[in-house]
Amino acid sequence: MAILGAINPMLTVGLDGDNAWRLDDYVKRGGYSALKKIIAEKTPTDQIIKEVKKSVLRGRGGAGFPTGLKWSFMPKYFPGDKYVICNSDEGEPGTFKDRDILRYNPHSVIEGMAIAAYAIGAARGYNYIHGEIWEIYKRFEEALDEARAAGLIGKNILGSGFDFELFAHHGYGAYICGEESALLDSIEGKKGQPRFKPPFPANYGLYGKPTTVNNTETFSAVPFILNHGADAYLEAGKPNNGGTKLFSVSGHVNRPGNYEIPLGTPFATLLEMAGGVRGGRKLKACIPGGSSAPVLPAQTIMDCTMDFDSISKAGSMLGSGAVIVMDETTCMVRALERLSYFYYEESCGQCTPCREGTSWLYKVVHRIEHGQGRADDLDLLRSVTTNIMGRTICALGDAASMPVQSFVKHFQDEFAYHIEHKKCLVPPEIQRAGSGFFKATV
Amino acid sequence: MLTTESIQKIDREIAKYPPDRKQSAVMAALAIAQEELGWLPNEAIEFVANYLGMEPIAAYEVASFYNMYDLKPVGKHKLTVCTNLPCMLSGGVDAAEYLKMKLGIDFNETTPDGRFTLKEGECMGACGDAPVMLVNNRRMCSCMQPEQIDNLLAELE
Ligand SMILES: Cc1cc2nc3c(=O)[nH]c(=O)nc-3n(C[C@H](O)[C@H](O)[C@H](O)COP(=O)(O)O)c2cc1C
Numbered sequence: 001m002a003i004l005g006a007i008n009p010m011l012t013v014g015l016d017g018d019n020a021w022r023l024d025d026y027v028k029r030g031g032y033s034a035l036k037k038i039i040a041e042k043t044p045t046d047q048i049i050k051e052v053k054k055s056v057l058r059g060r061g062g063a064g065f066p067t068g069l070k071w072s073f074m075p076k077y078f079p080g081d082k083y084v085i086c087n088s089d090e091g092e093p094g095t096f097k098d099r100d101i102l103r104y105n106p107h108s109v110i111e112g113m114a115i116a117a118y119a120i121g122a123a124r125g126y127n128y129i130h131g132e133i134w135e136i137y138k139r140f141e142e143a144l145d146e147a148r149a150a151g152l153i154g155k156n157i158l159g160s161g162f163d164f165e166l167f168a169h170h171g172y173g174a175y176i177c178g179e180e181s182a183l184l185d186s187i188e189g190k191k192g193q194p195r196f197k198p199p200f201p202a203n204y205g206l207y208g209k210p211t212t213v214n215n216t217e218t219f220s221a222v223p224f225i226l227n228h229g230a231d232a233y234l235e236a237g238k239p240n241n242g243g244t245k246l247f248s249v250s251g252h253v254n255r256p257g258n259y260e261i262p263l264g265t266p267f268a269t270l271l272e273m274a275g276g277v278r279g280g281r282k283l284k285a286c287i288p289g290g291s292s293a294p295v296l297p298a299q300t301i302m303d304c305t306m307d308f309d310s311i312s313k314a315g316s317m318l319g320s321g322a323v324i325v326m327d328e329t330t331c332m333v334r335a336l337e338r339l340s341y342f343y344y345e346e347s348c349g350q351c352t353p354c355r356e357g358t359s360w361l362y363k364v365v366h367r368i369e370h371g372q373g374r375a376d377d378l379d380l381l382r383s384v385t386t387n388i389m390g391r392t393i394c395a396l397g398d399a400a401s402m403p404v405q406s407f408v409k410h411f412q413d414e415f416a417y418h419i420e421h422k423k424c425l426v427p428p429e430i431q432r433a434g435s436g437f438f439k440a441t442v
Numbered sequence: 443m444l445t446t447e448s449i450q451k452i453d454r455e456i457a458k459y460p461p462d463r464k465q466s467a468v469m470a471a472l473a474i475a476q477e478e479l480g481w482l483p484n485e486a487i488e489f490v491a492n493y494l495g496m497e498p499i500a501a502y503e504v505a506s507f508y509n510m511y512d513l514k515p516v517g518k519h520k521l522t523v524c525t526n527l528p529c530m531l532s533g534g535v536d537a538a539e540y541l542k543m544k545l546g547i548d549f550n551e552t553t554p555d556g557r558f559t560l561k562e563g564e565c566m567g568a569c570g571d572a573p574v575m576l577v578n579n580r581r582m583c584s585c586m587q588p589e590q591i592d593n594l595l596a597e598l599e
């Protein structure tokens with residue numbers, strides 16, 4: 001089980017045994033009671049949206065946008081089809097929480113989506129699942145079959161007159177499809193390229209119809225909010241940062257994995273839950289919200305609590321909640337080189353500043369790492385990032401730029417050393433030992 | 443072009459979408475075709491396009507945009523290793539180096555006996571289990587230390 005620890009869990013509560021993902025188990029844990037109540041009592045949709053707003057559930061996909069507010073943007077009296085879409089494309093390096101939610105608690109996502117569909121008046125939904133996690137896609141389809149057989153999705157759900165059809169759609173290897181408008185094009189059977197906004201999906205989404213897109217973890221929190229009330233959810237976190245969140249901790253820790261903790265929990269507590277820094281070494285830096293979030297040096301992150309506001313005050317982003325831990329064996333230039341390669345590879349190529357800019361960023365960081373850096377390369381990197389940011393259709397350009405800016409800012413000495421001495425400040429054998437792969441050499 | 447079984451699978455995918463939106467099934471249909479044929483020759487892409495009533499060029503665009511489609515033949519076992527930063531910190535790059543050494547090939551190459559193709563992958567959403575690798579797009583292998591890699595290669599031979 002890859003959910004390795006929790007404090008006051010809501011999303012991962014009671015997930016014991018191999019069958020926890022099955023419908024029977026979910027129902028035994030109180031599952032589908034929120035949906036059943038709503039459709040039996042015909043709860044007014046405004047009331048549901050109000051409750052979700054009050055809970056201050058903020059989107060778990062990266063941007064932290066208030067979920068209730070997003071739902072309220074859906075046109076109420078639109079005569080045609082509307083759609084609800086779950087974003088399980090989870091491709092942001094460092095993030096592996098949605099996979100575990102789908103693996104251990106898929107019905108919480110189905111129930112959350114059904115409630116959202118009811119609230120926004122959608123009769124059809126899709127869950128877009130990252131192509132690399134095939135076994136999870138298959139499991140989700142099985143969970144859907146269970147729900148369908150039990151009359152919990154489909155036509156006239158439990159005799160209530162409410163229809164909701166839900167299907168799984170798989171990706172096939174494109175990070176950009178995590179961006180919601182690219183994801184919609186991808187479901188339409190096209191290349192996944194982000195759309196100009198406005199119009200936003202609430203007005204012009206899948207097949208041009210009003211659409212709400214939320215992250216897997218966002219949907220999975222909805223049943224709790226309706227069962228226990230917005231206040232219970234909000235109070236579990238901290239003001240303006242409702243509820244708990246799953247944090248995917250990776251990199252140099254003793255117990256990498258997912259941890260569910262209330263928003264506002266100190267970073268130090270999370271690090272301790274993950275077994276501390278590997279081999280008892282010293283923490284060097286941490287990317288607190290997935291690879292697109294600015295890196296923070298050890299002393300800064302150690303003073304943070306894990307919530308949107310604290311991390312943003314410290315100069316980074318909570319993003320997807322992917323905590324990438326780097327210890328003193330890490331060469332920051334090499335780390336950035338790999339991230340820059342990723343954005344260069346995954347830029348969809350639609351906008352010139354992003355297509356050309358990500359290529360430049362990678363080329364320059366690559367040459368610094370390989371001992372061919374030039375004296376003005378750090379200035380060059382900074383200027384390339386300012387020429388990308390804000391000049392692209394989607395946020396991938398910003399996502400590529402923020403790591404560069406923050407690595408160069410906080411670890412300038414290390415980059416300068418590389419350029420001057422044509423080698424890493426951290427000797428290669430130390431870097432190699434850090435990964436723990438060739439155990440014999442540690 | 444494809445077996446009845448594959449066609450049935452594709453039909454199941456088409457049924458997920460509104461009747462006038464068959465094109466939505468193109469990603470799944472191409473994946474099904476690749477699973478049967480091992481890779482995607484142009485004729486397969488055209489076949490899928492015709493079956494879904496879309497322009498072949500549109501299907502080709504999809505096949506070339508997404509990384510997991512193979513537009514050239516690959517070995518019997520395609521191994522995709524994640525080397526992105528979170529995995530790299532826990533041995534992803536070392537695992538790739540180890541595989542290159544054991545198989546005697548570089549990324550995007552196939553062993554002379556046609557058994558293995560090696561690919562570099564991006565984050566698979568499994569960084570806590572690093573090093574991770576994917577076999578033929580379907581089976582994810584976790585925590586691949588040298589011993590586990592040896593076992594996997596032996597099993598796939
Ligand atoms: C390049 C890029 C990649 C993204 N990847 C993901 C992703 O993998 N999963 C996700 O939920 N959101 C991702 N997003 C954010 C989505 O566009 C969208 O904001 C989110 O799915 C909304 O759900 P939420 O409000 O519940 O967070 C990405 C955004 C960008 C710009």
Ligand code: FES
Pocket residue numbers: 093094095524525526527528529530534564565566567568569570572574
């Ligand atoms: S970085 Fe390798 S799976 Fe995420």
